[in-house]
Amino acid sequence: MNIKEPATFSDEQISRLMFDNNRMWRTQLNFVLSEYDLTASAWAVIRVLRDEGQGCTQKELASSLAIEGPTLVKLLDNLERLGWIERRVAPTDRRAKTIWLIESALPQIAEADRKLGMTRHQIISALSEDEQAEFGRLLNKVRTNLERMNHEASRYGGIPPRD
Amino acid sequence: MNIKEPATFSDEQISRLMFDNNRMWRTQLNFVLSEYDLTASAWAVIRVLRDEGQGCTQKELASSLAIEGPTLVKLLDNLERLGWIERRVAPTDRRAKTIWLIESALPQIAEADRKLGMTRHQIISALSEDEQAEFGRLLNKVRTNLERMNHEASRYGGIPPRD
DNA sequence: GAAAAATCATTAGGTAGCTACTATTATGAA
DNA sequence: TTCATAATAGTAGCTACCTAATGATTTTTC
16 A cells, blocks of 8 residues: 555664654644643643552652653653642651642643643544454553563663763 | 463563563663663664664664654754764755764764664564564564554654644 | 760762853855 | 755754752661
8 A cells, every 4th residue: 555664674673663653642732732831741641640649758659650750850840830749748757748739730730631632532543443452452562571671670761871 | 381471462561562562671781771871762863874874864864763853953953063973954955964973983883883783682582583573474464554544644753733 | 974876966078950142154136 | 147045964952851969858777
């Protein structure tokens, strides 16, 4: 059908497809969210708070998001500055802080969620229903493997130190 | 088989799978490349120079990599500093610079390529041969759609200005 | 009970992507 | 020929990810 589409893909091509898709996908979400002064990463924080319950500590939140503590700190700094969330010192542990959504932001969150859903749907609509299910299944299989591999590379999560 | 694996995946779950896979995938490649003081992004530059011919301008190189000019500038700064590539002023256009691999780095590049291939293969080996082909096909379909969508969002590639 | 160890959030600094802007050089039109 | 416009590389500054190290507090251990 499309003369440019190869029959199979090398590991290298698949690798590149993953990276490029991710960039463009993020760009689309950022475009929608820019109306709310939000980004895809910041949205992920809001979504977890909304769906998995507020009042968790930063440590728990970072774990839910599968990101590291310092990454979350900056996301929360921005979200707090813009009035989406607030930090409260945990009552039982003065080291820890619990994170809460600002009540008055809930309507905007619902609105953003709706728009995001439309965009995600538009992206995914490149695939048929069956293909979507298969795509999710394959992504999940790869993720399981990657999680195992990352875990085996001991605690070496990212770019190692230089000296 | 696996009780934790859902039968289908929502748009949101697929979105999250894309982002998480991408992060972990990059971590794996960075781990291999750290031995050479390289990163996944820097490697992409080297690979294009090796496979698609040296001596192209930065403009052309950025286009091949599907990244923006300023992103490439920093990658080249590091690659040049570490002795992988060199910039030469283009003979016909003094604005432009052509990019060349350092000859003596070629053996190390071949070695890194071999190790990277093994790691990519290990990641992908979560899928059967047929699944790999299908995975590539689906990723490619999504990319085509994302490219169209990104293009339609006019030149608005990323995060819009704040004021 | 006091010292040592662990834990939570943060800061510092690195790569990787982006947009907007600047300086230099080419090009083309009056 | 001159002058405006376009194009190339680079700079500044933003988000987003990471590791390593710090400071404050809690927990453990002796």
